[in-house]
Amino acid sequence: MDELALIFDAQRGDVNAFNTLVLAYQSRVYNVAYRLLGDAHAADDATQEAFIAAFRNLAQFRGGSFVAWLLRIATNACLDELRRTKRRSTISTDELGEDADESALVLTSDPDEGPENVAMQRALSQAIQDCLDGLPDVFRIVAILGDLEGYDYQEIASIARISLGTVKSRLSRARGRLRDCLQGAGELLPARYRLSEQEDRTQTTG
Numbered sequence: 001m002d003e004l005a006l007i008f009d010a011q012r013g014d015v016n017a018f019n020t021l022v023l024a025y026q027s028r029v030y031n032v033a034y035r036l037l038g039d040a041h042a043a044d045d046a047t048q049e050a051f052i053a054a055f056r057n058l059a060q061f062r063g064g065s066f067v068a069w070l071l072r073i074a075t076n077a078c079l080d081e082l083r084r085t086k087r088r089s090t091i092s093t094d095e096l097g098e099d100a101d102e103s104a105l106v107l108t109s110d111p112d113e114g115p116e117n118v119a120m121q122r123a124l125s126q127a128i129q130d131c132l133d134g135l136p137d138v139f140r141i142v143a144i145l146g147d148l149e150g151y152d153y154q155e156i157a158s159i160a161r162i163s164l165g166t167v168k169s170r171l172s173r174a175r176g177r178l179r180d181c182l183q184g185a186g187e188l189l190p191a192r193y194r195l196s197e198q199e200d201r202t203q204t205t206g
Contacts, residue, residue: 003066011058022051025067029074035144036078038133046081050074068158075141082137131181139174146171
């Protein structure tokens with residue numbers, strides 16, 4: 001796919017070119033929307049709204065990462081929806097204090113796990129979504145982009161329009177809170193998600 005050529009044609013009014021871009025990126029936009037909103041129908045609506053807004057504002061795209069531009073529009077649409085449904089969280093001053101452990105909490109299922117663990121993986125996925133839903137919006141966005149979608153710090157900064165330092169701080173805090181929340185999932189967690197007794201003592205005494 002020649003992305004630049006498609007964008008250029010779409011900016012000139014070629015609907016087919018834009019539809020090709022939609023097909024290329026709709027699953028990525030939907031995944032982020034679903035994780036942010038926690039509801040399939042709301043995610044569908046936000047995804048559609050994001051692409052409509054992108055088409056209307058294509059002239060404003062001046063280069064750089066097109067998917068980052070799309071996801072910026074999508075996350076804004078999701079935040080608007082959260083505000084409308086009064087689900088927006090707030091952050092207290094102490095939640096923006098020192099960073100938690102910087103090690104990433106990988107939130108994907110283990111590819112080596114067999115089909116007999118499908119039910120467990122679904123339960124884990126729901127536990128992850130429940131924990132994500134409990135995060136303030138600004139933490140949830142960076143956790144989804146970084147640990148679920150695999151974007152690096154610079155890409156997250158571009159999508160969320162925040163500094164690299166803010167990305168690192170928020171992602172660290174989000175990971176710490178997710179890790180604490182997911183410990184309640186107990187045996188649902190693959191071994192790599194669980195704190196060992198030594199790590200537990202270290203965190204407790206530290």
